[in-house]
Amino acid sequence: MKTAFVTLKAKDQESADALQASLFTLQRLSVNEPGIIAYEIFRSEDEPLQFNVRESWKNAAAFEQHCNTPHLEKFVSDTKGWLTEPFSAQMLTEVTERPAGTSNAAIIQGLYDAVNNKNLDYIQNLGADFSEWLDVPFNYTTTGKNAIIDPWVSWFGIFPDATCEVKSLTAFGNTVIAQGIGRGTHKGDFHSPAGLLKPSGVAMQVNFCDVYVLKDGCILRADSYFDFYGLLKQLAPEKM
Structure with missing residues (x-):
């Protein structure tokens, strides 16, 4: 599984509204991709102009395919004028605990x-x-x-x-x-x-x-x- 945690900060409320609408469009298109597991959008309670996306894919190939889709490329292009800085993606690795005493x-x-x-x-x-x-x-x-x-x-x-x-x-x-x-x-x-x-x-x-x-x-x-x-x-x- 491949999971990314993406942070996006809008410049102002108007930009935040446009960003949210664009995120919903991206979500609708992304959940139809074959390698998708989860695609969730969050808005910060402390910073209302900040959004976070947690997206999980079956494997690295599915994530890479998503990164090259026309709808993601359009999203990146559309959001350039709305963000305080280019959005960042942090890659996450699932941490699993082996049961105590596992042989x-x-x-x-x-x-x-x-x-x-x-x-x-x-x-x-x-x-x-x-x-x-x-x-x-x-x-x-x-x-x-x-x-x-x-x-x-x-x-x-x-x-x-x-x-x-x-x-x-x-x-x-x-x-x-x-x-x-x-x-x-x-x-x-x-x-x-x-x-x-x-x-x-x-x-x-x-x-x-x-x-x-x-x-x-x-x-x-x-x-x-x-x-x-x-x-x-x-x-x-x-x-x-």
Whole structure:
């Protein structure tokens, strides 16, 4: 989910009235967009010339699509003369509390559930400054707060309908090992160890084994193994 909190300050009462009418028009058009979750307009009780909008979208792509719509571009153009300064948008991340005592196994099972449901917020919240993710077939490591979300965003770009079926998941203290089958349809460019694989439209499945070390409810280290050559045989057999 992608949420923005927008602040708009009108110059005077006449501008505030025009701004409010324009906000209502923008709201009516925005709620018809496919990625919308909520679009709410507020007026400050302490500052009657100030408006706030809280808008939530299913994902970053839906929010970006909204930002490029003709009705938003018209709103931006129309409001330039009504505002004391250009309006600002603060991006918000939902904060969720894991139940006390949530096990490491449950956290990692939640990761795969989030992959299947495309819940990017859950995946991103598993990252921290100390996180590392190693894609073993690529011999490529990502680090930092986005170390967990970035590999999955890249994978979804190649296989938008990607899912993971967990066959076994075992925890040993802070270490969790998950084995299963990944599935998805090849619809994006795949910059693989065998070179660029253009979209083939092939519905693939691949065996994987991921090893995680957790710290304070986040992923300290992830080593992701999958059968790249089995995958290559499905997507581009001519390269074998």
